[in-house]
Amino acid sequence: MTDQRPILLWFRRDLRLADHEALTAACATGRPIIPVFICDDIVDGTGAAPKMRWGQSVGALADQLDEIGSRLILRRGAALDVLQQLIAETGAGAVYWSRLYDPACKARDTAIKSTLKDQGIDAQSFAGHLLFEPWTVSTKDGGYYRVYSPMWKAVRDRPVAPCLPAPETIPTPEVWPASDRLEDWNLSAAMRGGADVVTAHQAIGEKAAAARLDDFIEHRIDDYKANRDFPAVEATSRLSENLTYGEIAPRALWHAGWRAMEGGAAGAEHFLKEVVWREFAYHLLHHTPHILDSNWRPEWDAFPWNTDEDTPEVVAWKQGRTGEPFVDAAMREMYVTGTMHNRSRMIVASYLTKHLMTHWEVGLKWFEDCLTDWDPAANAMGWQWTAGSGPDAAPYFRIFNPETQLEKFDGDRIYRKRWIAERYATPTETALSYFDAVPLSWGLTPNMDYPERVVSLEAGRARALDAYSAREK
Template sequence: MSDQATILYWIRRDMRVSDNPALSEAVNSGAYVLPVFIYDDWFSQLGAAPKFRLEKSLVSLQKQYEQLGSYLTIRKGPARAVLRELINETGATSVVWSRDLDPNAIERDTEIKQDLKANCINAKSYRGQVLFEPWKVSTKTGGFYRVYTPFWNSVKDQFVDLTLNSPNSISSPSERPPTLTVEDLSLGAAMSGGSNILGKYIEAGELAAQTKLKNFLDGPVSNYSEDRNIPHLNATSLLSDHLAWGEISPNQCWNSAFPTFLDGVMGAETFLKELVWREFAYHLIYHTPHIVSKSWREEWEAFPWRTDSNHEDVIAWKQGRTGIPFVDAAMREMYVTGRMHNRGRMMVASFLTKHLMTHWRIGLEWFSDCLIDWDPASNAMGWQWSAGSGPDATPYFRVFNPVTQLQKFDPEGIYTKRWIAELSDTPSDTSLSYFNAIPKHWKFDKESVYPPAIMSPEEGRKRALEVYSNRGF
């Protein structure tokens, strides 16, 4: 063991080296820095696609550390026990990390911080996941925001910390502690046959994130305000999975787009507003952590949702076989790519919770299994917003009509043909790849007939409105 102090830098959802205050401070202190990833319960409970996405992120991060003269140590087990083990093995005197703001992470980190301090180990957490820490943004009366627009008005002129550069090098102890490999974590195990297909759509890592941000700001941003609603266009930043895994910081996205906004490009303002929707989700998950498990508006807890996740309508929804093209295209897009266009997300969530009267939690769980950009805050907010049970929610009486939505946002059927092979005489490769991605036990294939609609949009809307009215909404 050397005389030089060692700091453990505990990596969680901050898989980057630039604009990473925890890492920068550790490196600037002059101590040895040992970057550690711990596969604890928080990670082992993730769904199939997020775990698979995590694997790609870790592989990329490992390379980055090697390029900086360091290495990644990977361990598995309860974080508190693993950190203690590493402290004993390395003689580390400090542990630093970037703050995560979801309730499970907060509970874990609070206990660990107390435990470390009680054992005379310095423990410090830093910003990293959000632009505006939730406790620093408050209403005039000192409360938290429940509605997006006043939240936006309150943060839009706030100072955003400048983007920090990556360290040039990281000095780590020469004696490497034992480590698992990324493969040892078997993060793709739950993907069954779909991993080869999904893998083609993943570009993991910090460099990919930076490139996407640059490409977006060099082009699509100028028409982003209008084009972001068109599901067949590549008109959005596609940064959500990078932001979810912390491969890029929201500060860097904000600071890079801000000059374009000052140049008067409307699309840049819309982009900043979208980043602030993400902030709002974190504001809410911090102040009202029940958003992940219970209806945010208490009165919705008693709503007679359908809760059978094996109901044939729910199965049809998950499998992209409702016979409603917009819904099915979006569900198949998610199954193949791990992403779904935002318009599609709003559409399928409205269809499940309103037309099919099914609990938003069933949809939230399916998304948690299928999305590579799964994010506890944005997913919970998106679902509750769509269902009407959440903050600043779409009014319960606003039931998206999947047919008129399609006429408006995909009038030429480009998106639906991209994803539904049965609707075309010459099916696209993307639509056919769906049949290679799905599990065999779903028991249908490209030769199967496209099903008739499980419900007419008008009938579903009428039924939903009747139930709302009977329940006194």
């Protein structure tokens, strides 16, 4: 007799219906499917901005499921306990989910799979968060890639399966289990007054993500390589936010990029390289998980970085009041929009770790709290790359000068005016939004004077170079 026990489909960072391998496999069985999202300690432990955005994505998925006659069951608690409760309540015989790759999620999922299988429950994990499972990409000698360029060459022409269609309907159970109310979780609580400011700049849910990709392919991919480093230009896809929560599959980006490249779009191959840069981050996370919280290169452990995040200079960096317009504009962009242009991320990271000689982990944790597109692998690799302690890292002598970088990439001063109010008689609306977004405890107002530099660029560079030279001896 065919098994008709329900399948619990555990959504995590795969909050979409299209190109969803676990969902497709569950639908193929013909058995009732109970979609579930669990607010466990991993979700609850997420930083303020990404936690808020995660909740918004959950809400969008719930609406999508309602539209096709299904529903999303919300529960709060330890993931194993919740799944076991739902199994007992519904008689479910299987739990399906999409894989994640950070150490905390891997440990949780491994324990859950083992326990459920021991209890006779079919527990299966599926691909979907990446183009290539990290263990399927290796060097000629069977090792892992430590440098990006060879990995790109290795996967560039590797076949990628076509995207799976979203199901038109999902088999439903005769009786639905009870669900929490999303609003009762209050996942945006830590954002306080900044929630409304940041939310206005998000593109939430699978439909918005698909529209964002279509718009990028139609209007900007041709000039992507030429314009992507100019923070005032609308040149990038901005899909990092949607990839973070799985509102769009990486295969959708890959195939759209390839079609554009075959159609002659000049910037398409560079866009594909950026998709693989994300893969490289997860490849490293899988093989060297210490990248999240330790120097990837252990020889940097003795480097004399400041680790006190409450020094006046670091506080000024956090507040976007260092006196360096590029740094300050970038930090303010993050507080208002929840994201930051990639060129700007390099500048603020270089400034913190080199001009201010502050440990990259201070910046990593701050971004983890403030970015709605926070991604554990990309965030860690980005900070360690800029600091010099990571894989494929920028050489120690590459100290970005925020003044000359600003003149090069914002020569018409649009970016700095967009985000800094104190320097202008008639500030832009976006610049003024910064004061609504940041904590009241900072006591900042638009009529304050713009600050003097907290450190001389020349002195900061010299100090960093002296420290790096001493490390080499």
